[in-house]
Amino acid sequence: xxxxxxxxxxxxxxxxxxxxxxxxxxxxxxxxxxxxxxxxxxxxxxxxxxxxxxxxxxxxxxxxxxxxxxxxxxxxxxxxxxxxxxxxxxxxxxxxxxxxxxxxxxxxxxxxxxxxxxxxxxxxxxxxxxxxxxxxxxxxxxxxxxxxxxxxxxxxxxxxxxxxxxxxxxxxxxxxxxxxxxxxxxxxxxxxxxxxxxxxxxxxxxxxxxxxxxxxxxxxxxxxxxxxxxxxxxxxxxxxxxxxxxxxxxxxxxxxxxxxxxxxxxxxxxxxxxxxxxxxxxxxxxxxxxxxxxxxxxxxxxxxxxxxxxxxxxxxxxxxxxxxxxxxxxxxxxxxxxxxxxxxxxxxxxxxxxxxxxxxxxxxxxxxxxxxxxxxxxxxxxxxxxxxxxxxxxxxxxxxxxxxxxxxxxxxxxxxxxxxxxxxxxxxxxxxxxxxxxxxxxxxxxxxxxxxxxxxxxxxxxxxxxxxxxxxxxxxxxxxxxxxxxxxxxxxxxxxxxxxxxxxxxxxxxxxxxxxxxxxxxxxxxxxxxxxxxxxxxxxxxxxxxxxx
Amino acid sequence: xxxxxxxxxxxxxxxxxxxxxxxxxxxxxxxxxxxxxxxxxxxxxxxxxxxxxxxxxxxxxxxxxxxxxxxxxxxxxxxxxxxxxxxxxxxxxxxxxxxxxxxxxxxxxxxxxxxxxxxxxxxxxxxxxxxxxxxxxxxxxxxxxxxxxxxxxxxxxxxxxxxxxxxxxxxxxxxxxxxxxxxxxxxxxxxxxxxxxxxxxxxxxxxxxxxxxxxxxxxxxxxxxxxxxxxxxxxxxxxxxxxxxxxxxxxxxxxxxxxxxxxxxxxxx
Numbered sequence: 001x002x003x004x005x006x007x008x009x010x011x012x013x014x015x016x017x018x019x020x021x022x023x024x025x026x027x028x029x030x031x032x033x034x035x036x037x038x039x040x041x042x043x044x045x046x047x048x049x050x051x052x053x054x055x056x057x058x059x060x061x062x063x064x065x066x067x068x069x070x071x072x073x074x075x076x077x078x079x080x081x082x083x084x085x086x087x088x089x090x091x092x093x094x095x096x097x098x099x100x101x102x103x104x105x106x107x108x109x110x111x112x113x114x115x116x117x118x119x120x121x122x123x124x125x126x127x128x129x130x131x132x133x134x135x136x137x138x139x140x141x142x143x144x145x146x147x148x149x150x151x152x153x154x155x156x157x158x159x160x161x162x163x164x165x166x167x168x169x170x171x172x173x174x175x176x177x178x179x180x181x182x183x184x185x186x187x188x189x190x191x192x193x194x195x196x197x198x199x200x201x202x203x204x205x206x207x208x209x210x211x212x213x214x215x216x217x218x219x220x221x222x223x224x225x226x227x228x229x230x231x232x233x234x235x236x237x238x239x240x241x242x243x244x245x246x247x248x249x250x251x252x253x254x255x256x257x258x259x260x261x262x263x264x265x266x267x268x269x270x271x272x273x274x275x276x277x278x279x280x281x282x283x284x285x286x287x288x289x290x291x292x293x294x295x296x297x298x299x300x301x302x303x304x305x306x307x308x309x310x311x312x313x314x315x316x317x318x319x320x321x322x323x324x325x326x327x328x329x330x331x332x333x334x335x336x337x338x339x340x341x342x343x344x345x346x347x348x349x350x351x352x353x354x355x356x357x358x359x360x361x362x363x364x365x366x367x368x369x370x371x372x373x374x375x376x377x378x379x380x381x382x383x384x385x386x387x388x389x390x391x392x393x394x395x396x397x398x399x400x401x402x403x404x405x406x407x408x409x410x411x412x413x414x415x416x417x418x419x420x421x422x423x424x425x426x427x428x429x430x431x432x433x434x435x436x437x438x439x440x441x442x443x444x445x446x447x448x449x450x451x452x453x454x455x456x457x458x459x460x461x462x463x464x465x466x467x468x469x470x471x472x473x474x475x476x477x478x479x480x481x482x483x484x485x486x487x488x489x490x491x492x493x494x495x496x497x498x499x500x501x502x503x504x505x506x507x508x509x510x511x512x513x514x515x516x517x518x519x520x521x522x523x524x525x526x527x528x529x530x531x532x533x534x535x536x537x538x539x540x541x542x543x544x545x546x547x548x549x
Numbered sequence: 550x551x552x553x554x555x556x557x558x559x560x561x562x563x564x565x566x567x568x569x570x571x572x573x574x575x576x577x578x579x580x581x582x583x584x585x586x587x588x589x590x591x592x593x594x595x596x597x598x599x600x601x602x603x604x605x606x607x608x609x610x611x612x613x614x615x616x617x618x619x620x621x622x623x624x625x626x627x628x629x630x631x632x633x634x635x636x637x638x639x640x641x642x643x644x645x646x647x648x649x650x651x652x653x654x655x656x657x658x659x660x661x662x663x664x665x666x667x668x669x670x671x672x673x674x675x676x677x678x679x680x681x682x683x684x685x686x687x688x689x690x691x692x693x694x695x696x697x698x699x700x701x702x703x704x705x706x707x708x709x710x711x712x713x714x715x716x717x718x719x720x721x722x723x724x725x726x727x728x729x730x731x732x733x734x735x736x737x738x739x740x741x742x743x744x745x746x747x748x749x750x751x752x753x754x755x756x757x758x759x760x761x762x763x764x765x766x767x768x769x770x771x772x773x774x775x776x777x778x779x780x781x782x783x784x785x786x787x788x789x790x791x792x793x794x795x796x797x798x799x800x801x802x803x804x805x806x807x808x809x810x811x812x813x814x815x816x817x818x
Contacts (some may be wrong), residue, residue, distance in 0.1 A: 050809035057801050091767050094694045108776065115776060127801065134798065139666030177701060178785060179709055236748070262812065275808055282800045288795075291777025292789050297711040297768065301700050301812035307705040308723070314790025405787040408715035416650070416720035 015214035030202040046268045047248040047261035051142075054135040054242075056272060058159075060279040061128040062234065068121040069223065075111050077103040078173065078219035080212045089296050097175075097300035100215045102296055104174040125167050126292075128282060129315040132160045136357075140390050143378035144247045145361040147371065152240040155233050158359045162230050169222040171293060171313055177270035178293075180301025181310040183214065185323075192342035210303060249377050250483040256375050262308055301414045311404055317348050321403025325424040353400065357393050360386075367520045369495045381450070384443035385524040391439040392432035399427045440529070447531040450486045454534045455480060455542050479542060487533050494521035586659045594669065601670025604663055617674045622648060629740065630677020631668035636736035638664045642743075650720035651743055655705035676737045678749070685755060688763035696764030699757055703748070712769035713783040717744055727783075728770050731762045 018026070028034045043248060046052070079099035085092045087102075088109050097105075107114035137267065141147055168186075172179045187209045191197045206213035246260050262268045312320055322345035330342040364386065365371070380387040402409065403424035410417035422523040457475035465471050491515070497518040502508050522531050523529065556562060606615065612623030619625030626634075641657035659667065668680060701710060707723035709715050714725035721744050726734065738758050741747025748758070767773060781788040793818040 033577055048808040048809050048812050053805040055801070057805065059797070091693045091697050091764055095698060119777060121796055123793060123797060126790060127797040130794050131801070134802070148732035178703075214685070267812075271808055275805070278804045278808070279801055282797065282804065286793075288778065290779040290789075290792060291775060293786075294711075294775075294777050294780075294783075296776075297783070299697060299710065302701075305701045305705065306699070307710035308707055309784050309787075311710045311786045313786045313795065316791065328553070408787045410720070411714060411722050414720075415720075417716040418719055455674060507789040548734055 010392045015345065041242065042263070042265040044242060044264045045246070045259040045261045045265065047246055047259060049249065050137045053247065053275060054131060054138050057131040057279055058128055059137055059238075060236070060276045061124045061131060061283065064228065064229070064280055065121060065275070067126060068117045068124065068366060069227075071117050072107065072114075072121060073223060075103060075107045075114060076100070076173070078216045079413075080175065080210075080215050085496055089104075092296060092299065094259055095300065098215065100173060100294065101300040102174040106175075108296065111119055116284075116287060117467050118291075120474070122171070122292045123287045123290075125170065126313060126315075129163050129167060129313075130404070132156070133315075136160060137390065137394065140357070140360070141378075141380040141387055142249075143374065143383060143386065147365065148244055148373050148376040149240070149247075150361050150365070152237060152244070153361050155237045155240070157354075159230055159233050159237065161354060162226050162233070166222060166226040167232065167313055169226065172218050173215060173222060174293075174295045175301050175320075176293075176295035177298040177301050177305055177307055178295075178310055180210070180303070181306055182312050182316075183301075184209065184303070185312075185320075188342055189346035190340040193347055194336070194338060194343070204413055208210075210301070240523055245375065247375050247377050249379070251485050254376065258374070258375065259294045310405060312430060314401070317347060317404035318397055318400035321400035321406075321424065322346065322353075324350050324406055325403040325428060340513040353396065357390075360389065360531060364524075366522055367517055368434050368492060370492065371519075376488070378489060380445040381443040382491075382530075384440045384447075385442050388436040388440040392436040394431045395435035396428070399424055399431050402427075444529075444531055447533075451534050454483050454486050455539060483539070489533065491530050491533060492525050494518070494525040558781070560610050568789075579617070597669035598673045601666035601668070601673075602664075604659070604667050605670050608659075609667070617671065626671050626674060628675035628677045629671060631665075631672040631680040632678040633669045633740040633742065634668035634735045635664055635680045636733055636740060636742055638667055640733055651722060654724060678736075681732065681735050681739070686731045686759065686762060688731055688759055688766050691756070691759040691763035693760070693763045693767050695757070696760030697768070699753075700764050703753070704761070707745075709784065711783045712765055725766055726769055729765065731766065733766060734758075734762050744754045778790070 025034070077099045081099045082096055083099050083102050085095050085097055085102055085105065087093070087105050089105060092105070104118075105236065108117055109115070139149075139153065139156065155520055168182070172183050187201055187205065187367075190201045190204065193200060201209065204214070204217070205211040206217075246261070248254050248261070264272075299305075308437070311317060323342065326341050328346040331338050331340060378386075380390075381439060403421065406417050406420040409415060409420050457477040460474045460476050462474040463471055464474055495518065497506065497514060500508060551658060559598070569686075605613075605617070609623075609626075610619075612620060613626050614620045617626040630676055638659055639657060641655040642652045644658070645652045646655065657664075665680075671677075671680070696730060700712070704708070704712075707717065708726055710721075712726035714721050717723060723745070736742075738748040738761070739750075761770055781792055
């Protein structure tokens with residue numbers, strides 16, 4: 001950072017003329033301080049685990065989206081001026097459409113490589129959102145959101161939500177029949193907001209739907225506002241990843257103070273750089289072989305036309321499911337119509353589904369009262385309640401997705417759409433609870449298995465017959481490292497609420513929040529939510545040769 | 550005259566007048582009716598009707614009744630016309646395999662000659678839409694773009710904008726129109742089979758029907774170009790999302806596992 005003139009002179013004197021690269025580096029260091037940065041970060045350690053690369057998938061697909069998006073902006077005209085199509089696609093020739101649709105047709109059929117870039121852009125968006133979903137779940141199930149990473153969890157969550165809306169504004173831009181239906185859907189959601197709904201809608205669309213403004217407005221939001229915020233959040237997210245250091249799974253030689261893995265340079269840089277091209281390659285292959293959003297099949301948007309099977313892209317699918325499953329409730333309150341059938345699913349449940357998963361880290365740390373830093377990850381089975389909750393949430397989300405595709409399910413599996421909808425209505429309340437219970441049991445079962453393995457060793461599959469005729473299976477003891485790995489996790493005790501009466505025998509006043517917290521802690525860390533891991537004494541006793549197991 | 554006039558309010562007077570009137574019309578008909586045409590009807594049309602009736606009593610009468618007037622399990626066929634028969638039997642929907650929310654398309658069991666005989670019989674029960682000629686439904690020279698406009702306005706609500714079909718209530722559905730022959734598209738619009746509304750020439754002129762047929766032929770058949778690659782069923786974002794998750798993210802996770810397992814760690818050995 002502060003290479004002085006003298007030092008440079010000395011080096012030059014000693015070794016003769018410095019190579020050009022070094023000169024440039026010196027020049028840059030004198031102004032940007034790159035040596036210090038490089039020294040601090042080049043040896044940054046990344047642990048090796050495939051699930052730690054899920055975030056990279058998101059990062060790289062985001063880069064791909066930006067690159068292809070820039071190309072698309074060169075040819076897309078965000079205008080709703082009406083034109084008559086005269087391009088090469090015969091079934092639309094002579095049809096009147098907006099300039100936005102016309103230019104998208106132009107990109108798809110006339111611009112060199114336009115359709116491929118469009119499809120890479122769109123497929124990369126689907127993969128980006130799917131990657132974020134899976135990345136988020138990895139962080140959730142391994143407890144990587146715990147202190148000090150709660151803020152980064154929120155950054156990631158915000159990226160996911162903003163990604164959803166960037167995607168929505170993006171696929172609405174071509175102004176085709178399918179996306180126009182989606183925009184209309186959103187307008188309905190806005191209109192259903194009590195009191196201000198109508199004003200909001202007029203504000204957003206510049207008057208009556210669809211108006212002449214929404215494409216240009218969505219364009220600004222899609223290419224400038226949301227990606228700008230996302231880029232900022234992304235940088236902050238990555239800075240925090242560097243600042244916090246990477247988490248790692250428990251194992252011999254790993255503790256809360258170190259990180260075991262490969263340095264950023266050269267190994268990890270090579271792997272990560274190579275992985276970027278793998279991601280780009282996979283997305284490009286998919287975009288080259290599979291069609292996505294074929295707007296020429298849908299035709300331009302007209303508010304008087306609609307197509308069945310009108311779904312949003314997958315990441316918005318759960319909102320579609322919420323609205324499809326919701327009964328069409330409508331009440332008249334003091335002369336004002338309240339469109340509950342739309343407002344409850346889109347105004348209340350939509351944010352609720354998302355928020356529930358976002359606040360879990362804060363809920364968990366409040367209940368556990370654990371204020372320590374955690375850099376060693378949990379195995380999902382060792383946190384049965386958290387894992388059960390996560391699986392319950394995924395189930396909830398998936399039930400909504402099923403609701404969003406209820407017509408496709410009905411036609412392709414020969415079901416009644418009404419039955420699918422009723423299934424979704426009931427499963428919305430029941431399935432997450434069932435998933436929670438089942439997952440928790442499975443986790444406890446796996447804990448028992450771990451305990452068994454530690455105490456009795458691995459089943460070898462070798463059957464031995466003893467002299468008196470008994471058959472036994474030979475168990476091979478685990479090596480020390482495995483035993484450590486399987487017993488490294490903590491099993492915290494739930495926070496106690498204290499005695500019910502004080503020293504004078506008078507009933508102590510406990511505020512209801514504390515009581516609730518104690519109850520939740522009991523549920524999360526109490527007896528029913530873990531199998532006691534083997535103690536060293538148990539292990540010693542069994543492995544000392546007394547037991548016949 | 551006075552006698553007649555005096556009894557004109559007799560209770561039986563009306564009856565007498567009626568008898569006279571009937572006798573007069575009957576007599577006039579007997580005198581003027583073209584008697585020769587009623588004899589010896591051996592034209593091919595009536596033969597077809599006879600054959601059709603035979604086929605009908607074997608294949609259709611169980612549900613539609615012996616005289617085509619319908620039963621509890623099948624609607625009356627009086628007045629459905631030859632176009633409806635040609636569509637339902639020609640596409641294999643009829644005879645139905647079983648009752649259900651909707652009778653699905655299946656392999657046709659009658660050949661075209663037999664279908665025509667059945668159609669002739671049903672048409673003889675009462676006037677209805679007539680099976681179209683190839684000139685009527687041929688898409689040659691039709692306006693494809695106008696057909697697309699009409700399709701999106703009238704058909705895509707149920708059949709999907711790309712004609713891949715969609716769900717209706719309680720297990721009913723609008724079938725996919727992929728590769729549907731022009732004749733059947735025309736007949737379906739004309740007669741409105743099963744859960745489909747009918748679009749007679751008074752609401753949708755013949756030319757418009759031709760345009761729609763031409764549009765479907767250009768966009769929803771094997772001849773149609775798919776510039777984007779695999780169609781993925783043509784049903785929009787649901788299949789695209791599934792494909793993206795399974796083959797996009799799935800492949801990337803597989804690659805991530807591959808990358809993560811290949812490290813520079815010294816090999817144990």
